[in-house]
Amino acid sequence: MASTGHEPPRLLVAPLTRLPCEPDVVRLPLERAFGVRVEIAPLAVELKAAYSLQRNQLNSTTILKMLLSERPDGVDRVLGLVDQDLFIPILTYVFGEAQLRGVVAVASTFRLREPWEAGGTTRAVLEARLIKTALHELAHTYGLRHCMRPRCVMTVASSLEMLDEKAPSFCLQCQGELHDALVGLAP
Ligand SMILES: [Zn+2]
Ligand SMILES: [Zn+2]
Numbered sequence: 001m002a003s004t005g006h007e008p009p010r011l012l013v014a015p016l017t018r019l020p021c022e023p024d025v026v027r028l029p030l031e032r033a034f035g036v037r038v039e040i041a042p043l044a045v046e047l048k049a050a051y052s053l054q055r056n057q058l059n060s061t062t063i064l065k066m067l068l069s070e071r072p073d074g075v076d077r078v079l080g081l082v083d084q085d086l087f088i089p090i091l092t093y094v095f096g097e098a099q100l101r102g103v104v105a106v107a108s109t110f111r112l113r114e115p116w117e118a119g120g121t122t123r124a125v126l127e128a129r130l131i132k133t134a135l136h137e138l139a140h141t142y143g144l145r146h147c148m149r150p151r152c153v154m155t156v157a158s159s160l161e162m163l164d165e166k167a168p169s170f171c172l173q174c175q176g177e178l179h180d181a182l183v184g185l186a187p
Helices: 023-034 060-070 123-141 160-165 172-185
Strands: 010-015 037-040 057-059 077-082 096-098 104-108
Touching: 010 023, 023 037, 023 077, 023 123, 023 172, 057 060, 060 077, 060 096, 060 104, 077 123, 096 123, 104 123, 123 160
Parallel strands: 010 037, 010 077, 077 104
Antiparallel strands: 096 104
8 A cells, every 4th residue: 555655654662571650651752752653562572582690681782683673564663661670781781772873772661660669759750761761762763872961861861860860852952963863764
């Protein structure tokens, strides 16, 4: 069937484990930022293959590879969501990872729960953190790199405090780069 050419690109948000909040919380922020249509559906990936017994964590780069091979036809980007702790070999943990100028990203709620479960914060805080992580990782897939402005969502957050400091939005410069990337992709 011929495409009308007016349909927005499709972003699949795929819960890969049970999550402490509804994945739907990322829908509007992602649709607004990237001009995509978000679909939410699980993907059958074998997370065990990403598990490191030594570290008791999941290797996020391995998950990216699995998402890449499981990406359904017609889906432009995939954001996998997990509630397990993620790592890349050079870091203790990561909130998420993405392919730079690629099509897949992953984000974890594992660290974002602290100290919510002890009553130290609210579910809204957890959701805000997840939204920022999702925006940050997906922006990498559009080619955006890290930003030095602490409020910008593209700054590196190496702690929850830094993540909480960020706004769920792009600074003017990053906004401009994202705009150029999105215009470059337009048919
Ligand atoms: Zn990053
Ligand atoms: Zn920025």
